[in-house]
Amino acid sequence: MDALDGIDLSAYGIYRFKNAGVGSYDAGHVPRPGFLARIYWYIVGGFLAILTISNIISKLVGWNRRQLARQKNKEVQGNQTSPAYTSSRLAKSYFAVVSTMREIINYTVPSIMVNGKPLLSAYALGDIVVITSYLLLLTVLFLVKLGVNAPDNFETFGYRGAWLSIGQLPLLIILAGRRSILGFLIGKDAASLNRYHRWVARGLLLTTSLHFLYFMRHWASYNFIAYQFKSDKMTRTGTAAWSILVWIVISSFAPVRQWRYEVFVIQHLISVFAFFVMVCIHAPGYAYPAIMVSIGFYLFDRVVRFLFMAFYNRSLVTKGSPPQACVAVGSMSSLTPSVVVTIPTPAGLKWYPGQHIYLNFPKIAPTQSHPFTVLSSPQDGELKFHIRARGGLTQKLYSPLVDALPTSGAGFNSMSSQVAVLVDGPYGPIHSFDTFDTTVFLAAGTGMSFILPLVRDLVSKSRNGLITTQRVHVSWVFKQFSEIEAYYPILVNMLSQFDSPDDANNCSSLRQLKFLMDMYITCEDSTAIEGITTKARLMAKSKKKKARSKKAREADFPLNKGECGQLDGICCCSNEGSSTSPPCTCCCAFSGGSVEDKHESYDSKSGLFPSELRKVLSIDSKGSGTTCVNQSPVDKLTALIQSFPRRVALHTARPRSLRYELMMPHLVKARGEASVCVCGPRSFNEAVRRHTVAISDQRAVNRGTGAQAIYLYEEAYDF
Ligand SMILES: Cc1cc2nc3c(=O)[nH]c(=O)nc-3n(C[C@H](O)[C@H](O)[C@H](O)COP(=O)(O)OP(=O)(O)OC[C@H]3O[C@@H](n4cnc5c(N)ncnc54)[C@H](O)[C@@H]3O)c2cc1C
Known part of the structure; x- marks a missing residue:
């Protein structure tokens, strides 16, 4: 041991000794570990830049289509081509490439089934390619130009592992943020970034393990392992950091993570904190910039979140209680x-x-x-x-x-x-489905809470003539009548806009929008649903009769402006559209109930209801709550299909085929780029993804015409 006196045997000391010199390559033209970490960032950064550019291009395409839609809306005769259809050669080539890329990216490898259940959630090919390329990149950078079994190289491999590990930290943290700048740039939501965050953590585990393993091999060849652990603090802290990382990765696998999610989150935060403390103690000065950048990303996310939270919940301070x-x-x-x-x-x-x-x-x-x-x-x-x-x-x-x-x-x-x-x-990202020719929305259960606001947004944009969309089809598969409760007032608000009186804005694009909604109830007695549809048919007949007799009676007893009356239990008011007369109060009766209700005429801007429709559907003046009668879900479903028979259909069972019943018939009609948006359980989303690829492929004969591209957006309510 005396011969070693004066030599710094800590890993840092050896690092300085081994990596002495400047430049990207050593004397044997082998890339230095620090240079490899830089190459890693050039490649990852380049990939992220490509994603950012493609996000900007798709935003520009959308902006261009909105301009075309506005222009088309202004034309008296109306241009027959869809703004989502493109005729220029450049654009056609672009969409041919986009379409092919989407098919490849969304292709889903079939799941391995055990007892009729998927063993692992099926990844799309795009995800698989990105993840494997990432792991391959790390492996290639680790191995480049050195033989793995030459003892002389063990130490260099140890340093390569260290540099590649430190290099990954900023990416790991930026992918975990809720207010991630990266998500904004590449147009991805936190949930999809989170999936990559987990894979980068696995990549980090790979490189830190190699870092650890090769130092062990190096020390083993000098019989030094025990000495290193005893004498070198860096070795001990490094081992501690690596062990914590192993725990973090294992505890983040889906079955463990989802077992007790809140417990997972708390222990994850503690483990990550402990990991960074150990890394800070372990790593030498050259690693600090990357560590600081990572901590900076984390703090930025936390501080911005805290500031927004403090601002939106300020009533806690100003009024002494939260909302x-x-x-x-x-x-x-x-x-x-x-x-x-x-x-x-x-x-x-x-x-x-x-x-x-x-x-x-x-x-x-x-x-x-x-x-x-x-x-x-x-x-x-x-x-x-x-x-x-x-x-x-x-x-x-x-x-x-x-x-x-x-x-x-x-x-x-x-x-x-x-x-x-x-x-x-x-x-979450800001979605814009208004730039496609045709959009197919598919919701399962509470997934409707994601789909419905998007559909409503599309309809209200259509009123202003700002959208490209010609055709919208919504499918909602749910189990029981009671699920309509949350959505009913919003559905009525939205659907009634189609039947509202003509106005300057409304006449063109909303009238042209072909809108259909299919509801599938899967766990109710089919005779009960038959009952609803029969009741709805009968109600529709009697409504027609009433409308006829109301007309006749109105002729006999005309109302003056500002005067209220009541005909056949339906509130009526003759100052509709008059801005000068004060709103009058009418007594409305429906289904035996009676309420005092403020009458308002249909407001084209806010999309409120015509009085008659409001009464039939028991909707309050804001269109967001029931006031007249406490209707049961069955009454509400009946009223819905009775009032909008051309737009809403109710089915008694599961759809026979997602592809041939809910998707294909609508997507084949698209005369430009189409989109599919789905929110439901993972298995439902996966099935939709597969069918989207198959339909896109079926339409591939048209590739190059710009008509076949199908954009897919999936939302799942879990991490
Ligand atoms: C972006 C997003 C939007 C969502 N929107 C809705 C919605 O509109 N309506 C709705 O009913 N559900 C929604 N969910 C799901 C909802 O967050 C979970 O069902 C809920 O947090 C479960 O809480 P729990 O403690 O009762 O369930 P538990 O029984 O403790 O957990 C059930 C599952 O819910 C997930 N989960 C639990 N806690 C969280 C959490 N803090 N963050 C993320 N996931 C968690 C886990 O996957 C867990 O396995 C959404 C989820 C996400 C990620």
């Missing part, structure tokens, strides 16, 4: 227990359809905050959520209300309570 949420439950549902949560929109909070907000209920679960998609639209003045009761917090919201629900008494019962809430958000 109060109204949690309501309707009829009891054994299969699909859920609550509707309504919160007055905190001043200044802006969100876009399809975005989600994290809710924290300090009195129910102070340490937890859960993501939920906003069901209401910004113009509603409130945040509304449809929340499915699962095992933890959501069950705590649901159970007390259901326990208090009166079980006796005829008719439909509901129960609500006030509870303090803190909001954190909004999060």
Whole structure:
């Protein structure tokens, strides 16, 4: 040992000795470890730059289509070509490439099934290619120009592993942020970035393991392992950091992560903190810039989130209490227990359809905050959520209300309570489905809370003539009648816009928009649904009769401007459209009920209802709540299909084929780029992904015409 006196045997000392000299290559023209880490960033950065550019191009294409749609809308005769169709040779080639790329990216490898259930969630080919390329890149950079079994190289390999590990830290952290700049640039949501975050962590485990393993091999060849552990702090802290990372990766696998999600989150934060502390102690000065950048990304995300949260929840300080949420439950549902949560929109909070907000209920679960998609639209003045009761917090919201629900008494019962809430958000990308010729929306269960705001947005944009879309088809598969509760007022609000009186804005694009919605109830008695459709048919007949007799009576008793009357139990008011007369109050009666209701004429801007329709559907003047009669879900479904028979259809069973019934018939009609948007359980989303690829492939004969490209967006309610 005396011969070694004066030599710094710590890993840092050896690093300086081994890597002495400047430049990217050593004397044998072998790349230095630090240079390899730079190459890693050039390649990853280049890939992210390509994604950013393609995101910008797709935004520009969308912007161009909106301009064309506006122009087309202005033309008196109306141009027959779809703005989503392109005739220029350059654009055709671009879409041919895009279409082919999408087919490859979305191709889904069939899952391995065990007892009829998928063993692993099926990854799309695009994800598989990105992930394998990433792991390959790390392997190639690690191995380049050195023989793996030559003892002389063991130490260099150890350093390569170290540099590649440190290089990955900033990417690892930026992919985990909720307010990620990267997500904004490449147009991805936190959930998809999170998947890559997990894979980068696995890549990090690979390179740190190689770093560890090769130093061990190096020390083993001098019989030095015990000495290193005893004498060198760096070796001990490095081993501790590596062990924590092994734990982080194992505990992040789906079955462990989803077992107790909240426990997972808390232990994950503690483990990541401990990992960074160990890395800071372990790593020499040359690693600090990368570590600091990573910590900077993390702090940026946290600080921005905290500032937004403090601003939106400022009533906690100004009024001494957080905003109060109204949690309501309707009829009891054994299969699909859920609550509707309504919160007055905190001043200044802006969100876009399809975005989600994290809710924290300090009195129910102070340490937890859960993501939920906003069901209401910004113009509603409130945040509304449809929340499915699962095992933890959501069950705590649901159970007390259901326990208090009166079980006796005829008719439909509901129960609500006030509870303090803190909001954190909004999060998620801004979606724009208004630039496609045809869009097929598919929702399963509570997935409708993501789909409906997007559809509503499309319809209201169409009123302003700003969209390219010619055809919209919505399919909603759900289990029980009661699931209509949360969506009913919004559906009515939206559908009634199609039947509203003509106005300058409305006449063109909304009238041209072909809109159909199919609802599939899968767990109710089919005779009950038959009952609804028969009842709806009968009601429609009697409504026709009433309309005839109302006309005759109006002729006999004409109303003066500003005067209210009541004909056949339907509220009527003759000052519709008059801006000078004050709104009059009418007494409305429907189904035996009677309420005082403020009458308002149809407002083309806000999309409120014609009075007659409002009464039939029992919708309040904002279009967001029931006022006239406490209708049961069955009544509501009946009213819906009775009032909009040309737009809404109710089916008694599961769709026979997702592809041939819900997707194909609509997508084949697309005269330009089409899109599919799906939100449901993973297996449902995967099936839709497969069918989208198959349909796109079937239309491939048209490749180059610009008509065949299909864009797919999937949303799943889990991490
Ligand atoms: C972007 C997004 C939007 C969502 N929107 C809705 C919605 O509009 N309506 C709705 O009913 N559900 C929605 N969810 C799902 C909802 O967040 C979970 O069902 C809920 O957090 C479950 O809480 P729990 O404690 O009752 O369930 P548990 O029984 O404890 O957990 C059930 C599953 O929910 C997931 N989960 C639990 N806690 C969280 C959490 N804090 N963050 C993320 N996932 C979690 C896990 O996968 C877990 O396995 C959404 C999820 C995401 C990611």
